[in-house]
Amino acid sequence: MASVVACDHARVASDTPANRAPAEEQQGFAATLTREGDVWIVHYRFSEPQTALLFDTAHGDYRTSYWTPLDEGVQLENLDGLDGLFFEVPAQEVRLQIRRPSSRVAGTRPFLKFSDNSLAFYSGQLALLTVDSRVAAEALHGDLSLWHGQQPPVFVTFEANGPIVTDRRETPERVTVTAHLGAGPYIYDGPIPVIRTDASIMVVDPGLPEWLRVGVPKNLAAVDEALKGRWQTDIPDAVNLLAWEGPGEEWHNTGRAEGSQIAMSILGTRYLQPNQEVLADLIWFFAHERAHHFQLRPGVPIEEWPLEGAADMMATIVLADLSLIDQRGLQRRYARVQHQCAQELAQGPLDQLQGAHACGELLSLGTLNIIPNHDFFGFWRDLLAGAESQGARVDTSFYLYVLRKEGIDETILAAIQRFTSESHTDPDTATIELLQIFGLEPIYEREAGLQALDIVLPPEQP
Ligand SMILES: [Zn+2]
Structure with missing residues (x-):
């Protein structure tokens, strides 16, 4: 069962700089996220004025290409692979416009795109690191092991006109998620109806080939039941997102697990015809991530x-x-x-x-x-x-x-x-x-x- 899916748990933990302040000492940042069509606006607010900030996750040139500061006197730049915000005058807030990239970007996908064009937004891309100044940011030369600052959690509030799926069983119309240490759940507010079972909620792409659209939810429910029976314990419900990118030539799976959320996007002709081994590969990925929920x-x-x-x-x-x-x-x-x-x-x-x-x-x-x-x-x-x-x-x-x-x-x-x-x-x-x-x-x-x-x-x- 070959799989090109990266499991992020260990990466997130090991990428976390060891010199960060303990969580209880950290002041969180607040942000509101709003959406108009395919354009998202993030509005950060900081308790103390900031001169420079770095982003926690790297995505190549995605931010410099698709993010635009909406305020005067602020620059968004990529310094040796690290994205940063630099303020001419220390600022307590900043607004940025975010557009969906037209092609695949490096790192965790900033958006999960479903075949009905609805999107899930990766909140982890909003996580920030503090840095004293632009000069201090430049001196890192892209190496975060040299960095000494704080990773304040960013409390991201998002409001929609309908149910919002995050990493919880509840789907309210207003949520606050935490973007922290390069992590945060995907936020989905599209029209795909949520499937609910005893142990999970799922957003399954309606464009998936029929055999998967039916077979995946059924088998994921069975995975949960089997794992609970084997572990003899209960854990929070899983939130599964499965997006279908269509039958492109190459086979490609991209996945990410975040708290109790398991998000995956699949592509390839191998998915078009019913095939037990293909189904097993796909379910295996979710089962692996679900096993982590019991372990961690x-x-x-x-x-x-x-x-x-x-x-x-x-x-x-x-x-x-x-x-x-x-x-x-x-x-x-x-x-x-x-x-x-x-x-x-x-x-x-x-x-x-x-x-x-x-x-x-x-x-x-x-x-x-x-x-x-x-x-x-x-x-x-x-x-x-x-x-x-x-x-x-x-x-x-x-x-x-x-x-x-x-x-x-x-x-x-x-x-x-x-x-x-x-x-x-x-x-x-x-x-x-x-x-x-x-x-x-x-x-x-x-x-x-x-x-x-x-x-x-x-x-x-x-
Ligand atoms: Zn894993």
Whole structure:
């Protein structure tokens, strides 16, 4: 199941400069957002006069091309990749006009466009960083690790003539969302009727091919039910947005998860005809993001490989629960995951890598195989409860600590430790040896790759 969707959780967390002020010390900024047709106006108000401000998210030349200051004495400029607002006289407010770009832009999409031309606006693009002056902004040379300022949350209020979909179950006609740390939910106020189920609300593009328009909501509801059953816990409802860009030649999926909102835009001829594997790919993405909703808890930081690897594993288990993946599909998936993991390892020790999803997934599959009853979700409940009560970070050593408490053999723990912390000169062999130690009985050929694994998923919930 190839997917070109980036999962943003880890990126947002790791891009956040460590030198920001604690949240309680921060004064928030206020903004109102209004819309007239396809033109949006943001009106920022600051409690203290500002001389210069930087934007939290980078989108190439999108802002300098499609944003226009509506007030005198303010410049919007891109300085070495960072967008900034610079005021001739310190200002306590500024208004900017925002137009929808005509082509794809860098970074998170500022707009999600539905086939009826309605739009969802990415509120995260309004997030700001304080900076002393234009000179201080120039001195960064585009490198935010040199930056010392504050990231005040921007409280964005938006009003519409109808229901507004954000990251909450409620759809009032006036909302305030928070744009902060380069993040914020999409805001949708278009005419597409909201689909409500027990555990989620969805905005599904009416132009989608019929089989997806019907199949996606049905399967997303089933994903929720399966995950809740497996986790044995309740969490806030999901808000799913799915936009259809039509059957362009290339296949392209873009997605972003933000709080309980999962937003995705899809494109490609592969979506035109009913196809189980295509549906499985798409549902897998939502299941992965939904798994994060169960994993992520306030005050419990989780390192990238356990976070992403487990979400991948949980999504795969849920797909099997929904009969969207069978043993053949599992074999194909893990042959690919092993290959990708070997490529990741070639870049350096796993616990120093960003985006090492595949190795995380391999370690999760191994964990699933060695824990009692293959109860992977139970293991994660223990992991999170332990981290919560001890104020611990879920990293490799905490992961090993919990596995040890579950009675896992020391030789396996030592192998995981080596696999995650060392450089591997022969990454293929390292991954295959790991799979052997986990008892997954890999059949591997150097030329043809991984041929088979002994995969046993946890039994279905009663
Ligand atoms: Zn993820």
